[in-house]
Amino acid sequence: MIAMMTFTCASFLAGAAECASAARLPEIPFEKYCLANGLQVILHEDHSTPIVAVNVWYHVGSKNERPGRTGFAHLFEHMMFQGTRHYDKDYFGPLQQAGGQLNGSTNQDRTNYWETVPSNYLELALWMESDRMGFLLPAMTQEKLDNQRDVVRNERRQSYENRPYGLVYEVLLAGLYPPDHPYSWPTIGSMADLAVASREDVADFFRRFYHPANASLCIAGDFDPAKAKRLVEKYFGPIPAGPKVPKVAPAPIRPLTEDIRVNMTDRIGLARLHLVWRSVPLYAPGDAELDVLADILAGGKTSRLYRLLVRDKQIAQDVQASQNSREIDGNFFIVVTARPGQSLAELEAAVLGEVARLQAESPSAEEVGRALARHESSLIQHLESVGGFGGRADQLNLYNVYAGDPGYLEQDFGRYLQVDPAAVQRVARQYLGAKKMVLEVTPGPQTKLAPDPREGAAKTREELAKGYQETPLPAAPPIAEDADRRQLPQGASPPKFELPPIHRRTLSNGMQVLVVENHELPSVSLNVVFPVGTSSDTPGKTGLSDLLAAVWTEGTQTRSSDQVAEALANIGARLSVSSDWDLSGMRLYTLKRTLPQALDVFADVLQNPAFPEEELARQRNIAIGRLMQVRNEPNALASLAVNAKLYGYDHPYGRPMYSTEASLKAIGRDDLEAFYRANVRPDRASLIAVGDVTPDEIVQALEKSLAGWKAAGDVTQPPFPPIPPAASTAVTLVDKPDAAQSVISVCLVGTERKTPDYFALTVMNSIFGGQFSSRLNMNLREDKGYTYGARTAFDWRVHQPGPFTARAAVQTAVTVPALVEFLKEFEGILGARPIGPEELEFNKGYLTRGYPARFETPSDVAGQLETLVGFQLPDDYFNRVIPDITAVTAEDVLRVAKKYLDREHLTVIVVGDRSKIEADLRALPVGKDLQVVQFDDEFHLVPVK
Template sequence: MVRGIFALRETFSGLFMKLFASAAVAALLLANPVLAQAAPKPAAKVTGQLAQLPDVDIPYTKFTLANGLTVIVHEDHKAPIVAVNVWYHVGSKNEPKGRTGFAHLFEHLMFNGSENFNDDWFKALEKLGATDMNGTTNEDRTNYFQNVPTAALDQVLWLESDRMGHLVGAIDKAKLDEQRGVVQNEKRQGQNQPYGQVWDVITASTYDADHPYGHTVIGEMEDLDAASLDDVKNWFKQYYGPANAVLVLAGDITPAEAKAKAEKYFGDIPSGPPVMRQKAWVAKRTGSQRAEMQDRVPQSRIYKVWNVPPYGSADAAYLNLLGDVLVSDKTSRLYQRLVYTDQIATNVGAGVSESEIGSQFVVTLTVKPGGDVAAVEKAFDEEFQRLLRDGPTPEEVAKVRTLNLSNFVRGVERIGGFGGKSDILAESQVYLGSPDAYKVGLERIRGATAAQLQAAGKAWLSDGDFTLTVTPFPTYSTTAGVDRKTMPEAGPTKAPAFVKLERATLSNGVKVILAERHETPQIHLGMLFDAGVAASAGDKAGLTGITTSMLTEGTKNRDGLTISRELAQLGAGIGSGSGQDFTQVTLNTLTTTLDPALAIYADVLKNPAFKPEDLDRLKKQAIAGVQQAKQNPQAMSSRILPVLTYGPGSPYGQLTTEASLASISRDDLVRFQTTWLQPKGATLVVVGDTTMQALLPKLEAQLGGWTGAPTKTKAPVQAPPSKGAVYLIDKPGAQQSVIAAGNLLPPRDPNDQAALDAFNTLFGGDFVSRLNMNLREDKHWSYGAFSGVRDARGSRLFLIRAPVQTDKTAESFTEARKELTDIIGPRPVTPAELAKAQNSLTLSMPGNWETGDAVADSIGELVNYSLPDGYFDEYPADVRAVTVESATAAAKKAIKPDELVWVIVGDRAVIEPKLKALKLDIKVIDADGKPVQ
C-alpha cells in the first residue's frame, strides 16, 4: 500500500510541517528508491509464491457513546504510553463553493486553544513529553494525534474533549486572522517550491469544478480572505460533533479504563447535526488530455494521472500493486529502463493516491537535466503498454506482495503516527465502517494474481489519462520601457455604422429584412410576430410562453425528437421566445444547409401539432419552473414587481402561476396560434451569408403558401399607481436579501431616448455606475446592483435590483433610496459622469454588433418600435448631444420617488425589525403577491 509517496498532498499544521515533510521524503525513499544512485543488482531468482509473513491482527474493542462518539481501544503495554487519535469525518470535499480551504483552516484553529484552555495546544503537550503529535487535513477527514505518557492521558483527553465540545467561544477575529495568514503563507510556501503548483493544475484538469475533489485541500486565497467569524463557527458546529468523530486509544490502557475516561471527558458533548455523506464518485475520464507549464525548476518532469476507484476497493489495491511493479525497487520496470539502462531519467514514481470516494493513479517521471522529454515519455509508454498487454510476471507479483505486507508489518510496530495501529484502526472505521476492514485489503494483497493486476490495469489505465509536462522556465531579459507616468491617449474612433438593410415582401404578406454578412458561412432567420405576453391579456397567464415553446415540440409531419435529430445533423437550431409585445421564432443554420433547415423551419411555423402528451409534459416543466422561481429570491422579485407596478389587470402585469399553467388546454394553443402567429404583417429578419436574390425564391417556396392574418392590438398605456409602497416577501434562511424597486415610465419617445440611456448608464447600467459603486465597491454589501428599463411599446418599467447581504438589508435599502432621490435632487448628474456614459454607449456599439444574432436583435428593435433604418447611425450623435441638463431631466422623468414600488425578498425574521425602524409601511406578501399576516 504505497501511501508514503503521496503524503505531501496532505496539509499539516504549520509548526510541524518540516518534520512531516522529512518523514514523507523518508517514505518516498523506501517506496521509490530512484533517489539512490547506486546501480541495481540483478534481481534474485524467486518463485511466484508469497514469502512467509506473519498474519497481522490488531485486537480492538469498539463501543459508541450515547452522543454518537465511536471509541476504539487497542491494548499494547510494551511501553507506558498511549496514542490518542481523533478523526473527524470532514475534509475539503465537504466545503461549499466559495469556501475552499475551510477544513484545513479549521484544523489550524483547533490548535489555538479552547474555551477552558485558551492557549496554544503545543504548550500543554510538549511539557507532558508528548511525541508523534500533529494534525492533518485531506479531502475526506481531519485528524489530530499524539502519543503521551500514560500518566498524562487524562490531561490530554480533557484537552481533546474541550476543543471538541467547547471551541466556539474561544475563536475570535484575532485568531482567525492569525491562522488565515498562516495558512495563506503555507500555500505561498508550497507554491514557491519547485513543482509547487502542479497539484493545482492536476486537480483542475482531472476533476470538474462541481466534483467534491474539484478543488485543492488548502483552498483558494480569495476564499480564505472571505472566511468570516460566523462562517468558521458554523463550520465547526456542522462537522465537529461526536457523532461525526472517531476516538482511538491505543497503548497502555484497558477497554474498561478507556470507556470510563471517554464517558467522563466526552459524554456531555452534544452529538452535532446530521452530515451528508457523498458516496463513491470516481469521475472516470475518457480520451487523453494534456497540459504544459513552466516553472523555475532544474529538470523537466512528466506527470500522468488516471481517475480510479476509491480507497478500500479491490481494484485500488490491485492498481497499487501494479504501481509497485512499475516502481518499487531498483529492479522495477521503470527504474531499470529509464534510470539505469537508458539513463534518460533521474527519478520515477508510480502508485495510487487513495481517497474515500475516488482515487488517482499517478506516475511521475523526472527527466535528466537537459534531457529529451519526448524520449522519456516514449520509453515510459513502451514499458507501460507492455505491462498492460502482457501483465506482470509471477515473480514481480510475489515481490510487490511481500513488499506491501512487510511495510504494513513494520508500520504497526508503532501505536501512533502515520501507518501506526491507531491510524489504521481509525482509517478503517471512518472510511469503511469497521476497525478491522484493513484485513480485507491485506487478504487481497496476499491472494493477488498477475491476472487480477493486469485486469485492473486494463480496466482503469487504458483510457482517460491526463499528462502534465513541467519544463524549466527560460531566462529572459527586458528592453527599454515606455513612459509609465503618462497613459497614452486613445486615438480617434471610427463612427459606428449599422449594416445596410434590404427589404422585400413575400406573396403571403411576410415582410423580409436582410442584412448581408459574408464573413462566416452561416445565416440567422427570425420571424417576428406582432404579439407578445401582452397579447394574452385577459386570457390564461403563461399562454404565450407555452404556445411558443410548443412550436418546436412537434408538427403534423415530425415529432419533437425528429426535429431535434434532423437539426443536429444539419448543424442547425430552432428557438422561440416572447417579449412584452412580440414573439420570435428563430433559425440558425450553416449556409450550406439552409435549404433542408428552412424546410424544417417552415414546417414548425406552419404545422404545429400541439399534441396533448407534449403539452402535458411542457406544462409540468413550466409549473416546476414557477415553483423553482418562487424559491429563488431574485426570481421572486422579478415575478412580483411588474404585477405590483402595472397592476394585475394590465397586460404587462400578468402573473404566471401553477394554476394558470395547469388550466391551459390544446384549444387555447390553437386559438392563440391562429389568432396571433400568422404570416400577414409578420417580419422575417435575415442576417448572414446570402443575398436577397438567392434568398427570396427559397423563402417563397417554403413559406409562400402559408396564409393568415393576425389580430391587432393597441399597446397599453398604464396610469401609474397613486402611491408607492414597500412589500416584503419572506424567504426563511435566505443568505442574501434582494431589493428591487420600480415605477412606470411613458412609452418610448425617440426624442429623449438617448438622454434616458445616458442617465441609466451612469446611474445603474454600468459597473462604475453610482448604484453599483455604492453598494458593491464602497460598502461591500452586494456583488452587483443595477438599474434598467424594461422596454415595451406601452408604459415601460424603470427598475433597480440589488442582492445584498442579509444583515445589511435595511442599510442597503436606505442607500438605494438615497441614490434614487439624490440624482434628481441634491446630487444631479455631473459632466464627468455624463462623459463616461456617453463613451460607454457609443464606443461599445461596434463590439455589440460582432455577431449576426446581435445584429438581428438590433433589427428587431427597429421593427418592434417602428424606428427608421438610420436610427443606429444617428444614435451616437444623439448620445453626444445629451447635456447634463437633459440627462437630469431624463432622470426626473424616470424616477418618481412617491410612485416607487419596493419589493424586498429575504429572511423576514432577521430583516423586518430594522426595516420597520426606518418607519416604513411594510406590506408582507407571499411569492404570488397575496397578503400575509
C-alpha cells in the same frame, strides 16, 4: 480574417444526414512568439469590425492553492481590478470610458482577464494589463483587501447559499476527492481561509503566479501586428519573469471500492439526482469519446435519457450529461431534476438501465454522427466573436495554456472525427462501469455543510500551514520603468465604422424580410419576430403564449416531434421559440451547407404546427414543475412582486409572468390553435436573415418554402387598460424564511421606448446603475461591500411603459443600510449630487465608443434588428445612436431624471427573511406603512398572517 479547414468525415458518420459532406471548420491564423521574460504572445488579425480583444491567461487556479490557503486565486480575480501603483483607482473606469467591455474569471486551472475595446484604444488596454501584472502589489492596501473579501462573501451568498442547488458542487468535490487533493475545494475557497489570510499571505501568492513566465497574452482583432509587438515589448518586456511555477501533481486517487451516497436538503421545489463518475483529464485518451457519450445520453431532444425520462416516462423535468474534463482530472456527470413527487430511486434505476444498454450494445452511427454535427455547429458559432468569454482570443489562449499550441483547434476537432460507436461503448464500460458518487438533493431546510474547524478561530499562520511548507521566494528584482507610466495612453484617431447594410424585401405573402450579409463564417441565422407575447394571453389563461412557444416545435402536420428533432440534430441545426411580454420569436441557426435542409424543417414548423395533445400535456406538466422552482428563486420572486405592485393583477403586465397551475391546466389545444391563427401571420411577421447568404438567395428560398402561407382575416389588438396611478413611496416585504440574502428592488413605471428622451435616459441610466462603474454599484459593492453587484435598468416594452428598476442582492444584516443608500442614490441622480463634466463624458464615451462592438457577430446583428422591428424604429435609428448620445448634456440628464424618476412615488420591494429585517425596515421613514406579504398558490401577493 478566418480561413476554412476541410476535414473528411470519418466512417462513423455513415447513416447521418451529412455523411457525404466534409466538415469545414474555421482556421484561425495566428502568430506566436515569446518575450525574454517568458511571456507568451499570440496575435490574430481580423479587420471586419474596428475592435480589438486583449486576453490574458495566468496558469493559476484554485488547484495551485493548498489547504488553509484556499480562495486566493479567485480573490485575485477581484483584487486585479482595484488599482495599481500608476493608476490607483477602479480598473474599469478608463476602459469603460473608451467604450470597452471587460471581465475576468477563475476556475480550478487558470485565471483569465479580457478587454474588448475600440481598436484605437489597444495601447490603453495593454498599459492597463501590464500595469496590474507588474505593479499591483504596491497599491494593494489592507482596506482594499478587506473590502474585496466582503465582496467575495457576498458572491458566495448570492451564487451558492441563496441559489437553489447552489451548494451541490461543493458537496460533490468533497465527496469525490480526498481533503488534500487540489480539486477537493471550490474555486471560491473557504471563507475561513480568506478571513485569516494576511496581506503578506496574499501578496506571496501573487508573486508566485502572476508574472510573465506564467502568462499567455493574446491580441485579436483590428490592429497592426508590428505596432502591437512594439507596445507589448514596451509595456510587458521590463517585467521580471518571476519564479518557476511547479507542476501540480497530486498523488493518484485510489479508485472507489463502493458507491458514495450522500443525501442533502435545500430550499428547492424539485428534487434532483446527481450521478458522478471519475473520468479523464482534458485532451486525454477517452475525453472526446466521453463528450460524445454525454451528447448521446442527454444532448437535446434526440438523446436517450431525454426521450426516456422527459418524453416517454415523464418522470423528469430535465436531464443533463457532461464530461467535465480539467487539467489533471475529470468527472462524468449525469444530473436529473425530478418531476413533482417523483422518486429519485426510480430516476436512478432508469438512468443506470440506459447506461447498461449502452454498455451492452454500442450506439448507432446516426447517434454518433448527430453528436459530431452538434459539436461542429456549436464550435463555429462560438468563434463568431474575437473577444469575451469563449471568443477567438480566449480559445487561442485556452489551446496555448492547456495544449501548448494556439493552433490546436484542428487536432482538437480531429479527436472527435476519430470517435466511432465502438469507442463510445468502450468508455461507457470503462468509466461508467466503475463505482460512482450519488448525491440526492430533496426539498427541505438548507443542509449546513460540515463546519470548518477554523470558522471563528484566529488560527496562526504556522498552524494553518502545518505540513505545507512553501519554498521561500527570492527577492523580486526591481522593474526597469522604461515606459512612461505617468499618464494613461489616449486613444488614437477613431477607426472608421460602417454599419452593415440592411437589405429589405417583402415576400409575396406580405412578410417583411431584412437581410445582412456576413460571409466570414459558414453559418446562417434566421429569426422571425411576431408582435405578440405574454401581454396578449387570454384572461384567465396566463401562460398561453409561453405554452404555445414550448409546444410549437413538437411536431407538424407531416412530422412527429421526434422527426423534427432528428432532422435538425442530424445537421447540427438548432431551432427554438421564445415569448416575452410583447414579442415572440422563432430562431434557427444552421451551417450554410445545410441551409436547404434546415429551412425545410423551419418552414414546416412555422406554418404547420400540429400542437399534439400528448406534447401539450407534457409541456404543461414541465411548466407546472417550473412554478415550483420559481418559488425558491429570490430574483424571480422579486420580479413577480415588482410587476404585481406596479401594474396590478388586472393589467397584462401585472399578471404572474410564469403563469399559475390553474391557468396552465385551463389551456387546451383549441386555445393554442386559436392563438396561433389570430397572431402568427406572415403580414405581421418580420424575418431577419444574417450570415453567409445573399438577399436574392434567401428571398428565393423563402418564396419557395413559404408559398402556401397566407394571412386570413383582420387582426384586432384589444386596447390595454390604463396603468394604475403610483402610490406614495412605501416598502413591501416579501417573506422568504431563511433566505441567505435580501433582494432589494426600488422601482417605478418608466416610459415608452419611442420617447424622444430615450438617449438622455440611456445616459442617465448608465450614470445611475447601468454599468459596473455606475454610482449605485460603486457605492454598494466597491465602497460599502454590501453586495456582489447592483444595477438599474429600463425594461422596455412595446404597448405601454415597462418598469425602471434598481436592484441588488445584499447581506441580510445590511438590508436597511443598503436600502438607505438606494434612496440616497435616487436623491443624487435627481440633483442632490450634480453630474460633473468628467462623469458625463465618461458615460457618453462608454456608450458611444463601444457601440460598434454591438454589431460584431451575426448573433449581435440579429439581436439589434429584432429591436428595430419589434419597436418599429426607423431604418436610420442605428446611425442616430452615436450623434444623439453625444449631444446629451448634464441638463438633459437632470431633466429626464426629474421627469421620469418620482422620488415620492417609488415602490420598494424587499425579498428576505422577515424575522431578521422587519423591525429595522419599519423603523425607516419609508417603512412606517410596511406591508409584509407572501405569494399564494396563484402567485398573488397576500398579507402574511
